[in-house]
Amino acid sequence: MLTPRLDRVFIYHCGDKYSDDNLDRFISKIDTTPGLGPKGNCWLWEDWLENGYGKFRLNISPGNNLRMSATHVSLETSSGKLITEGLLVRHKCDFPQCVRYDHLLEGTQQDNINDKIDRGRQATNETHGMSKINIDIAARARYLYDSCDYTQMQIENELHIDQTVVSDILKNKLWYDKSYISGNSKLGRNGTTKLTWELVGEIRRLYSIGKYTMQQLGNMFAIDVSHICAIIKNKKWYDQNYILPESQNGRNKYSNACNIL
Numbered sequence: 001m002l003t004p005r006l007d008r009v010f011i012y013h014c015g016d017k018y019s020d021d022n023l024d025r026f027i028s029k030i031d032t033t034p035g036l037g038p039k040g041n042c043w044l045w046e047d048w049l050e051n052g053y054g055k056f057r058l059n060i061s062p063g064n065n066l067r068m069s070a071t072h073v074s075l076e077t078s079s080g081k082l083i084t085e086g087l088l089v090r091h092k093c094d095f096p097q098c099v100r101y102d103h104l105l106e107g108t109q110q111d112n113i114n115d116k117i118d119r120g121r122q123a124t125n126e127t128h129g130m131s132k133i134n135i136d137i138a139a140r141a142r143y144l145y146d147s148c149d150y151t152q153m154q155i156e157n158e159l160h161i162d163q164t165v166v167s168d169i170l171k172n173k174l175w176y177d178k179s180y181i182s183g184n185s186k187l188g189r190n191g192t193t194k195l196t197w198e199l200v201g202e203i204r205r206l207y208s209i210g211k212y213t214m215q216q217l218g219n220m221f222a223i224d225v226s227h228i229c230a231i232i233k234n235k236k237w238y239d240q241n242y243i244l245p246e247s248q249n250g251r252n253k254y255s256n257a258c259n260i261l
């Protein structure tokens with residue numbers, strides 16, 4: 001697949017609003033790797049995020065800058081037209097971190113609310129008596145889910161997050177994290193491989209040598225990572241002679257808790 005030439009997309013200075021330096025800096029913060037976003041064709045903002053939405057620091061003069069939403073910059077510098085004051089930029093792709101110009105359109109706050117209602121996830125970035133969700137809470141939800149000690153429903157209760165939001169976080173649709181491999185990804189929550197004691201022993205042995213992460217082992221054997229985790233923690237296929245990896249002196253700070261790194 002061809003890499004999009006961002007320097008041929010984001011070209012308009014909009015008068016003197018965007019200097020060459022600002023355009024270059026804007027482009028340098030965008031990841032166009034194929035596979036990002038719900039349909040795999042989003043361009044990801046790789047810098048400052050607020051509530052999952054990209055922010056850009058527009059340098060006006062030395063020491064003087066303006067905070068802008070990255071989606072505004074994307075639309076303005078790709079079309080040459082300034083966004084009408086008071087209007088928002090909406091995502092056709094339903095992916096807050098995306099700054100791909102043709103996934104964006106100008107709209108009102110009401111359009112935005114209608115979008116959210118349409119998609120049945122109005123609670124997404126709102127409070128509604130729920131936790132205000134930020135990237136830390138999203139990471140915590142994933143961490144709990146991958147620990148194999150929590151069901152999705154327990155996470156909703158523990159973190160006071162709406163069910164649809166937890167589901168979107170675990171599918172990596174909200175608060176997208178490139179390094180996160182969704183528990184609901186292609187292998188599904190239930191492993192497809194039939195486990196045997198022999199296989200369990202092999203999984204434990206491979207993990208103990210420290211060369212593979214749980215996720216890699218999951219992929220290798222086509223077993224869901226939550227099962228790998230339970231095996232490694234000796235919660236399933238209990239073996240009284242098995243020595244837990246956490247007593248073998250830290251591989252990394254996450255290993256005890258089955259975070260998939």
Ligand SMILES: [Zn+2]
Nearest residue numbers: 042093098103
């Ligand atoms: Zn997109």
